[in-house]
Amino acid sequence: MAEIEDQTDEVEASRAPLLSHLEELRTRMIWSLAAIAVMFVVCFIYAEWIYNLLLVPFEEAARTVRGEQDLNLQLIFTAPLEFFFVKLKLALFGAIVLAFPVLAYQVWAFVRPGLYKNERLAFAPFLIAAPVLFAAGLAFVYFVILPFVMGFALGQEQLGEEGPQIQLLTRVSEYLNLVTTLALAFGISFQLPVLLSLLGKAGIVTSLDLIKFWKFALIGIATFAAFVTPPDPISQLFLGAAMFGLYGLSILAVKLVEPKPESEEA
DSSP states (O other): OHHHHHHHHHHHHHOOOHHHHHHHHHHHHHHHHHHHHHHHHHHHHTHHHHHHHHTHHHHHHHHHHHOOSSOOOOEEOOSTTHHHHHHHHHHHHHHHHHTHHHHHHHHHHHHGGGSOHHHHHHHHHHHHHHHHHHHHHHHHIIIIIHHHHHHHHHTTOBOOSSSOOBOOOEEHHHHHHHHHHHHHHHHHHTTHHHHHHHHHHTTSSOHHHHHHTHHHHHHHHHHHHHHHSOSOHHHHHHHHHHHHHHHHHHHHHHHHHSOOOHHHHO
């Protein structure tokens, strides 16, 4: 009875007029946009350095395929302002990634007053796991996917002394589109354990449901990978395999957090 009264008091204390909620939302949005703006300026100043950092997997793949130690990798742009707009896009993408902790905190600070104390404690691990898994997805793209994809692309070149010379000349915008597309696809896909664990915590799905419908999950993963990745089978296979592995990990995570039957609790 005392617990019910405590929860009722928490709900009453968290109620506020609609205007106050809108003002709070405005404040959180201003802080979020300010964080993105600051990070955008910083990323734009170092845009060329960041772009060169993103070229490292390309360079390593070129050294491996071409067998040249002193490699002079060349990219091109075919419009006068193409590289400038590439730097703008790169700065915006980097700003959102770097400001993600601030954005997540602002969302959490906005919804936190409406949650019970036990609900806040239950959500805390997921708030930590989400950025960690997103960073893991970015690292997987940088260290595994990009070297493999670019190595495969460079393997199609014809650089022999005899016959026509066919060499890969990549545009700066196309390479950035490839990097950002793969980064978002894998970063979001690596949130699968967090999403399914939340559904399991809420009792919407169970570990037995995930095991039972794994064939449908496989079809859904393949469809998702085909839509969010560039139109090449290599990145689609990598993303599909990674997501199916994460699906198996999600089954274990849901098993740990799902509500226990009353017989087991007794």
